[in-house]
Amino acid sequence: MVNSIMTISIRPLSAAERLDWLRLIRCENVGPITFFRLLDRFGTAARALEALPELARSGGRSKPIKLCSRAAAEQELLAAQAIGARLLCACEPEYPALLREVDDAPPCLYVLGDVALLSRPCVAIVGTRNASAGAKQFSRKLAMDLGAHGFAVASGLARGIDTAAHEGSLNTGTIAVMAGGVNVVYPPENARLHAAIAAQGALISELPPHLEPQARHFPRRNRLISGLARAVVVAEASLRSGSLITARLAADQGRDVLAVPGSPLDGRSEGPNQLLRDGAILCRGIDDVLEQVANPRHRPLREPAGGDFTAGPASTPSPAALAAAREKVLSNLSVAPVTVDEIIRQCQLSASIVSFVLLELDLAGRLERLPGHRVSLLPEA
Numbered sequence: 001m002v003n004s005i006m007t008i009s010i011r012p013l014s015a016a017e018r019l020d021w022l023r024l025i026r027c028e029n030v031g032p033i034t035f036f037r038l039l040d041r042f043g044t045a046a047r048a049l050e051a052l053p054e055l056a057r058s059g060g061r062s063k064p065i066k067l068c069s070r071a072a073a074e075q076e077l078l079a080a081q082a083i084g085a086r087l088l089c090a091c092e093p094e095y096p097a098l099l100r101e102v103d104d105a106p107p108c109l110y111v112l113g114d115v116a117l118l119s120r121p122c123v124a125i126v127g128t129r130n131a132s133a134g135a136k137q138f139s140r141k142l143a144m145d146l147g148a149h150g151f152a153v154a155s156g157l158a159r160g161i162d163t164a165a166h167e168g169s170l171n172t173g174t175i176a177v178m179a180g181g182v183n184v185v186y187p188p189e190n191a192r193l194h195a196a197i198a199a200q201g202a203l204i205s206e207l208p209p210h211l212e213p214q215a216r217h218f219p220r221r222n223r224l225i226s227g228l229a230r231a232v233v234v235a236e237a238s239l240r241s242g243s244l245i246t247a248r249l250a251a252d253q254g255r256d257v258l259a260v261p262g263s264p265l266d267g268r269s270e271g272p273n274q275l276l277r278d279g280a281i282l283c284r285g286i287d288d289v290l291e292q293v294a295n296p297r298h299r300p301l302r303e304p305a306g307g308d309f310t311a312g313p314a315s316t317p318s319p320a321a322l323a324a325a326r327e328k329v330l331s332n333l334s335v336a337p338v339t340v341d342e343i344i345r346q347c348q349l350s351a352s353i354v355s356f357v358l359l360e361l362d363l364a365g366r367l368e369r370l371p372g373h374r375v376s377l378l379p380e381a
Contacts (some may be wrong), residue, residue: 008036008091008100019073020045021089025107026068026076027052032104033369034362037355052363058322059357059364079209083183084198085112094118099227102253103373106206106224112182113202117173120152123289124225124250126243127161127235128268135161135236135268138260138285140168142233145286147172151293154228156221157194157203159187161235161243166193166201174201175228179221180213181205219245226250230293233258233283237271244271247280252371256292258283317353325349329357333367337374 024045038048056065088095088109096118143153143165153169155162157176166174182203185194232250237243247257259280262269328347344354361367368376
C-alpha cells in the first residue's frame with residue numbers, strides 16, 4: 001500500500017519555518033495529505049510554496065492557484081497570540097503523538113490552554129446532544145474515573161454527552177476539540193465550560209482563531225477526537241449521529257471502539273447497540289475501558305523518521321516521462337473512486353511518478369482524495 005503521508009522527523013521548527021508551514025496549509029487546494037506529499041517531495045514548506053504555481057499549471061489549472069501570503073499568515077499568528085493560543089506543527093515534540101499517525105493529521109494545530117495535556121494517554125467519550133439523564137451521569141462518572149487513572153478525556157464540547165464528559169474530567173485533564181476557532185464558544189450555553197477548559201484543560205482546533213464553526217467542519221473535527229485517543233467510547237447516539245462518524249473514523253485509524261448498551265426502545269441507544277452488533281467492545285464502566293487500553297489492538301501506523309525535512313527535494317521525472325504518465329493516470333481515473341495502488345498496477349508506473357501526477361491534479365483542483373487511499377476525479381464545472 002502507498003502511504004498517504006510521509007514519515008517525519010520530530011524536531012522544533014524555527015519561527016520562519018512555522019510561518020511557512022502555516023502558509024502552505026492555508027493555500028488553495030492544499031489539504032493535510034497534499035501538504036505532507038509536498039513536504040515529502042520538496043523537503044521544506046518554503047520550497048513547496050515556490051513549486052505550487054507550476055504544479056497546478058501542469059495539472060491542468062487554467063487560472064493561478066491562490067497562495068497564502070506571508071502577511072496573511074503573520075496576521076493569523078498575531079490573532080492567535082492575542083488570545084493566548086499556541087500553534088503546534090506536526091513535527092514538533094509537543095504535537096499529540098497518536099494524532100500524528102493519522103493519514104490526514106492536521107499539519108498545524110492551535111492549542112489554547114495546557115499544551116502538556118496533549119502528551120497524556122487519552123480516551124474519547126462522545127454521544128448525542130439530546131442525551132438522557134442516565135447517559136450523562138454515566139459519561140460524567142466514566143470521565144472522572146478515567147482521570148483518576150491518569151487519562152485525559154477528549155470530546156467535542158457539544159451539548160449532552162460531550163458536556164458531561166468534559167465536566168467529569170475538568171479537574172483531571174480534559175481536551176475539547178473545536179469545529180471553529182479555539183476562542184469561538186459553541187454552543188453558546190457552554191461559555192462557562194469553555195472558559196474553564198481554557199484555564200484548566202486544553203482547547204484545540206486546526207482552524208484559524210475567530211472562525212465560526214460551519215456544518216462541514218464537524219466531520220473533520222471528529223477525526224481529531226478519535227485521532228487523539230487510544231479508544232473511543234460511544235454513550236448514546238442515533239443511527240445518523242455524528243458520534244457514529246467518530247466511531248467509524250476511530251476504527252479506520254486503528255483505535256478501539258467501545259459502546260454503552262441501552263434499551264432497544266430508546267432511539268438514542270440505536271447507535272451504540274448497532275456498534276455492539278457490528279463488533280464494538282461492550283462498555284459497562286471504567287474496568288472495561290482499562291482492560292481494553294491495557295491490551296490495545298492499536299499499532300503505530302508509521303514511525304518517526306531518522307532524517308530531516310531539509311534533506312532536499314526528490315528528483316522530478318523528465319518532461320517526456322511526466323507527459324506520458326499524466327496520460328496513463330488520467331485514463332485510469334474517473335468520478336468513481338479507485339485506490340492509488342490500483343492506479344499504479346494499471347499504469348505500470350512507479351509509485352513516485354503516480355504520486356507526482358496525482359499531486360499536480362490535486363493542486364489543480366481536479367482530484368478528490370478519499371478515505372482508504374482512494375482518489376477520484378472531480379466532475380467538471
